[in-house]
Amino acid sequence: MGSATIKQSFATLEQANTAVQALTEAGIAKDALRIWAREDEAGPVSGNFAVGNGATTDSGFNDPARPGYGTTYQGNFDRPVARGTVLLLAAGLDEGQERIARDVLSGMDGTDLSAS
Incomplete structure (x- = not known):
């Protein structure tokens, strides 16, 4: 198991779920992926x-x-x-998996937070 971690934020849960599906279809193990909402519908979206x-x-x-x-x-x-209220975390990726995941996520409507 690798040690690379990718953090990506999305405006909606639907976008994050689409990213998870694309990542798993590309060969990333589902148990390496976590998504969670950082705010809920009660939060003040501008x-x-x-x-x-x-x-x-x-x-x-x-x-x-x-x-x-x-x-x-x-x-x-x-x-x-819409703000980036849903976070996707891909953890424990080896070098090859990280490259695949970054390629998949580069075509998504998210923001890469990995460098943050």
Whole structure:
């Protein structure tokens, strides 16, 4: 068993699961892979609040190209931003497995945190 570790963050659990499937199809053992959500749906993802973000003024949400978006309340729900809330860890990889895993993950919509 090797000692290389790869850390990759994804915006959604679906993206992380897709990465796990691609890694296992490429020959990486499933028991070398771990995923977990660092935040849950109750966490404040920017612009995606269940009851608004508390803005009491227009705050630049007025966009003439978007009818109805001139009000503060509607603007509170505008432009949601997905953050890297799901972490994938590939651990104990030998040199060949690490190379394969990095090649697979380079084509995914994640952020490599291994150098961090």
